[in-house]
Amino acid sequence: QTYNEIYRPQYHFTPGKNWMNDPNGLVFHNGVYHLYYQYNPDGNTWGNISWGHATSTNLTHWTEHPVALLARGYPGELTEAFFTGTVVADPQNTSGFGTNGTVPLVAMYTSYYPTSQTLPSGKSVTGGQQAQSIAYSLDDGYTWTTYDAANPVIPTPPAPYEDQWRDFRDPFIFWHDATKKWISVISVSQLHKLLIYTSSNLKQWTLASEFGPLNAVGGVWECPSIVPLPLDGDETNIKWVAQIGLNPGGPPGVTGSGTQYIVGTFDGTRFVADPDPLSPAPTSTEPHGPNWMDYGPDFYAAATFNGLPYLSHLNIAWVNNWQYAGVIPTAPWRSMMSIARRISLKTIGGRAVLIQQPMADVASLQTKTYSSSFATVAEGNQLIPLSEKTLDVTVSFSDRAAVSSSSQFGIILRATSDLAQQTRIGYDFSTKRLFVDRSKSGNISFDGTFASTYYAPLEPASDGKVTMRILLDWSSVEVFGGQGEVAISAQIFPEDNGIDAQLFSSGGSTGDVTIDAKILGSAWG
Ligand code: FRU
Incomplete structure (x- = not known):
């Protein structure tokens, strides 16, 4: 691959060609960082959304692999696109997907169905519906099998939000060791709400609680995650940080997308924001505002790695903005990923503040x-x-x-x-x-x-x-x-x-x- 076109990033990830948006399924597994991403296998604008795949051992040198989840029906008429989601390793084989001692990787993602249809599982979906499905890999993340027997595993949002079936997306799943449960955080995007589900097997999910709206509520809420971080390195004082994309509704002065964070607590069922979690305003004339992960225009859909040591968190985000993502002057690819950023929480000016440090081995x-x-x-x-x-x-x-x-x-x-x-x-x-x-x-x-x-x-x-x-x-x-x-x-x-x-x-x-x-x-x- 020659990566020397004008504008071609030299140490940030870009696919060789074609459109990319959100990072998906970030997981560190057997010494390898896996980066999946929203990808159009057929062109330089959003469409045919599939999961592209790249791996790295140092977060700097990336190898691109064949598409991991190819939009169903592609290259003909699409029946299912694979929107944003997460990957976990399931070492105890709670899902039962593992065979002969293989550790399965399990992905949960949003199925987007362009047309009404009855699925192999017997479930019926409506054109335009977004629902949560799972897939598994038995070869450490290179090839994937969708769980057609029961997908989508969460077909619709619960009452009283049933009417939000077109905007119910971006599950973030992780293992919560204290309660020995899988957690999935899913956005009801138009309502600025996160729903928290729990599961013991990644297949059956139970609604546990809801969170939001809070702080920044511009546009829609997308791509949520919640991660535990010790405050000031003190492992007896663990906070949870919710990271939430807003589109539009980014920071002051930004047109289009942005990412906020909210510091709080999580007990395995409920995320509760700390009181007074607001930041100093970026202009001296405005009141205090939400906490922005990034005050620039190009940092969206921030996602965090599963599979790292407990309390260790690395983020990668999409360095683009829906305001102009489809028309940036690059070819034959469109969009790059951010540098991997280690996140931590530190008390600054009396507030718990998210600290980000570039972690790729650029040296x-x-x-x-x-x-x-x-x-x-x-x-x-x-x-x-x-x-x-x-x-x-x-x-x-x-x-x-x-x-x-x-x-x-x-x-x-x-x-x-x-x-x-x-x-x-x-x-x-x-x-x-x-x-x-x-x-x-x-x-x-x-x-x-x-x-x-x-x-x-x-x-x-x-x-x-x-x-x-x-x-x-x-x-x-x-x-x-x-x-x-x-x-x-x-x-x-x-x-x-x-x-x-x-x-x-x-x-x-x-x-x-x-x-x-x-x-x-x-x-x-
Ligand atoms: C965020 C987003 C997600 C969705 C995906 C579709 O950028 O809109 O909410 O899953 O992109 O590609």
Whole structure:
């Protein structure tokens, strides 16, 4: 595979060709990370939704495999598409799918039925219906068999939500060891509700509780998950974090999709949000708002790996936005995945805050490094030797008035010498906001909302340092502020003639600046 087209990510996953959306069925099994994803085997826009499949042993180098669940009827008239879902290993063979001691992998996903039909199970479904089905693999995730004897295992939403059969989707399943039960969290999307089901065998499911609406309720709720995390590393103080996609209804300033999180508790049947779980607002004029996992426009359908050690969680999300996903200027593929992010919970400013840290082993791709420190960066712009298209660069600087008089400081990437093209990543000292400005980032013409600036609230550390870690790839920036308490992810589509990097210090000088960069090679070929 040659992965060198303009805009082709060099260390983020993309399928060789065709459309991709949500990550699905993330599972670490026998030393292998499996990434399935919403995939159109036949083209560059959404359709024929199947589960594509890729694997990795280091979350950096991925190998694409044949489609794992091919839309039923494809390439003819579709009778079932395989929407978003999850995979678990079933080592105790509770499902009975395992034979001769094989550990079955079991997937639960949303069946979308384009037409009314009677299924092999004898169950009848209506055109447009979404229902939950299961499939299993006896070869460690490479080939799958749908459970036709009984699918869909959860055909309709329960009373009083029966009328929501068109918007009942995205089951997140996991093993809850304390109650020795499987849990499935399913979204009743239009009502901003999550339903929690339990099961002892992955086949029969019992409704246990419901949660929501709460906090951000724009658009529909999709792709939920709930994960346990120790607060401040204290395993006697375990919180549960619900991650929920909203489309549209993303963070302030984002048109289209976004992902919120809600910190709470879970006892095996009920998720209860902690009181007052709101974040500082990203603009000083707005009241406190929901917790956004990412303040950028391109971080959706975040999913978390099953199969990692207890309390260890890694996320991957779709780096795109339904607002313009179908028209981004890439070919022959469309859409990339985020870098894998380790998530943890830390008390910051008196609140339990989700911390995200990039976990892919990008250091293994390092070709060169560049480090520099400046007691003071004078007002204006200054070229730095990072004329590159793939970087892992950390920039830190002081907000202290004694050393910094500027109003904004940051780094410009993918710039032409006249700055007609540039992506600005910086910090605004007076409003205490991290920002990514992609308004001149290259090709911005395919969508009227694309050329924008995105802001995240970020307090300097107690020593006055502001830190931003930026992962630059050929068509994206993922920016982590502070310890990772805020992130901004944004696609960019720059022309190849603009690769310069500059520091900018606006309205004054900036002190105690350090730059630590790894120049990355390609994970492909
Ligand atoms: C989220 C989503 C899911 C659905 C899938 C269909 O991006 O809309 O709710 O299962 O995409 O591809």
